[in-house]
Amino acid sequence: MAKLIIENLSMIYHTIEAETKAVDNLSLEVLDGEFLSIIGPSGCGKSTLLSVIAGLLQPSSGRVLLDDMEITKPCSKVGYMLQRDHLFEWRNIFSNITLGLEIQRKCSKESLLKIERMLEKYGLSGFKNYYPHQLSGGMRQRVALIRTLAIDPDILLLDEPFAALDYQTKLAVSEEVYKIIKQEGKTALMVTHDISEAIALSDRVAVLSKRPAKLKNIYDIKLSVENRTPLKSREAPEFRHYFNAIWKELDIHVE
Incomplete structure (x- = not known):
């Protein structure tokens, strides 16, 4: 059952000189209780998408539904965790x-x-x-x-929550955060640049195109590990296959 529905969402930023389309007719569902990650090239509109879901920005067109109720402003049903802890x-x-x-x-x-x-x-x-x-x-x-x-939010939005941590701390904290979210039975939507992180934590990974963001593909992450955790996920034989497939999907070209 879908907890969150993003329906034909577009976002255009207007300035005096021009307009910039950040998100283009994007539709996506997040299922109840799942951990879904969104990954895409830098500047493709991932954080803009989270801001719309959180009710901080109004979309140019389309809508976001949480438990069939349209989100039009910030509300306690949506929890937002940023890169910095802001304590x-x-x-x-x-x-x-x-x-x-x-x-x-x-x-x-x-x-x-x-x-x-x-x-x-x-x-x-x-x-x-x-x-x-x-x-x-x-x-x-x-x-x-x-x-x-x-x-007690109904859904958690995570905007690169481990980006400010060093690599070893990131692995340990992602393990802890994953366990807390699963134990609390929360639905989570995370934005990240880290392909390995997305695969390790997620039930599904959605890949976006370069700006304006469109949905390119969704990967259903099935790993042959018991009592799955992020660290155990990295040991699964399927892990590198998902990594290679998602890397090829991204609109990143090295000259």
Whole structure:
């Protein structure tokens, strides 16, 4: 069953001098409970697409439906996790996580207890009174994810969430984030430039063309590993076949 439906979406940016089409008549469905990644050349409109889904931009044409309701403005049903964690350095970890609830005036006893349980479950309860500068980059990303989950969104949008991390930390944190999202039963849509990352985390990978973004292909990722995790996925014999196929699909030409 489709959780999110992107229907004939186009996005055109207008300036005094000209207009630029970022997305061109794109249609895509994200199924309930799946992890879908979008990959495409730099500047093809991936982040623009996420901004439209989040209700931050209005499309030039087409529409986005979440549980059959059209998204026309930002709402608590959509959680958005950016490249940087954007934690406030003057707030401790617990108060950073409750920020979204405070803004929505939903800081109930029940919601705060839920945050306490998540901190305990994901190994951060001992750090709730720490400040962001006292945590590693990986721990900060975990905090950012729990902050996003605290508002109980129906879908998570991840805009290159591991891009700011070094390679080893990226592997470890992607493993943790994947497990948290799956354990919480959330639907996730991630934008990334990293083909290996997309294959390792995703149930499906959607490949976009160069700008204006059109849907070129969707790969259903089937890997012969038990109890799949991102690290185990990289060991699957099919992994390199998906990598090569997606690489050839991308509109990237090296002279």
